Amino acid sequence: MSQVYILGAGISGLGAGYSLRKRGISSVILEKDITYGGLCGNFEINGFRFDRFVHFSFSNNEEVNRLFSLSSPNIIRHIPNPYNIYKGNWIKHPAQNNLYALSEKEKHQIIEDFKKRPKNVDINSIHSYEEWLRVQYGNYFAEHFPMVYTRKYWMCEANNLETGWVGNRLYQPSLEEVIQGSLTQETPVTYYAKEMRYPAEGGFKTFLNVLVDEANIKFNSEVVEINTEKRMLRTVSGDLYQYDRLISSLPLPEVLNMLQELPEEVRSAGNQLKCTCGYQISVGLKTKNIPPYLWWYIYDEDILPARVYSPSLKSPDNAPGGCSSLQMEVYCNRNEYMQEELLARSVGKLVSLHILKEEDILFTDIRFEPYANVIFDHNIYEARKTVRDYLSFLGIETIGRFGEWEYLWSDQSLLSGLDLMT
Incomplete structure (x- = not known):
């Protein structure tokens, strides 16, 4: 029996595993974290649940919607109502x-x-x-x-x-x-999605339930070396896995770092692949008195977050009774901000704008993501093709947002795995 390994238990890796199982092909998913979901996962603090960055489903794809509905039969449907902050004022989006x-x-x-x-x-x-x-x-x-x-x-x-x-x-x-x-403010909604869907319970990660059922996932299994000649994987703990087929949803630069030798052209192309890092600044509040918008964008440059959203407005299940929550997204270069500056220029700014009250804040939490958004500079297409072609030559199939190195929404990332050639 051939040994198929998938790197990463995010939405595309889980989609690949699901697609293979439906065709009678078993696979093993190696995941470095203690749970699945990747950027579609979540975490909990004192009864509050936060997704890893803002997530909704607005997919028009029949198969994606079928899988999400099977995973979470009880879905909350929102009409988008985004707003903006500009010079401290609220402007409809x-x-x-x-x-x-x-x-x-x-x-x-x-x-x-x-x-x-x-x-x-x-x-x-x-x-x-x-x-x-x-x-x-x-x-x-x-x-x-x-x-x-x-x-x-x-x-x-x-x-x-x-x-x-x-x-x-x-x-x-x-x-x-x-x-x-x-x-007039009485203008029609012109946001590109007309409906945003979210699980009533369990956070966005609940949409992945069907994908995880019967999946063979090995957690705490961070792959650090790929030997393509021996078709061998080595994890940080020293475990070795022999593969016949290798599918990776990991960021392309990370995969290149796992290879022993690289042609200079490929190494140079990998160095040209750019992305932003990101901080999630999560806030638990002992009040429901927050802006009524599911999410909002901030144009003021003295305020660090580019976007803020409310997990508790997405679903009441995301916060204890009588409470609410916000999460702010700060995009950055690695190691750009100290914690004090992050809080002062995010939570502190919202307090100064009277959007939040200091006495309502139960806690703040800061988490860092090394890969947030692919940057579409003028070198991306040539550099990306060079890297992906080389990995394909080595027999490594690449999927997902960071495996394709593409601006993929969650449903597109799932399809990237589901549409895998078998």
């Missing part, structure tokens, strides 16, 4: 067609710039995200909103990013929509 809360001066500047946008531009000829933003929204809005947010979320300037990742993620309104949104 997306801001480009919801300017009502801005001053008359800024509204005028944005609308006049919007009118001056170049016409008949071939979008396919635009190679810089900054240029794309200026063409779509005009200079003033681009410079004060998405270009600022780019520095917080992507940790680089907009002109350092290409545009293939954008897709439908940023709404592109008409002039009429921009003007209408400057006159």
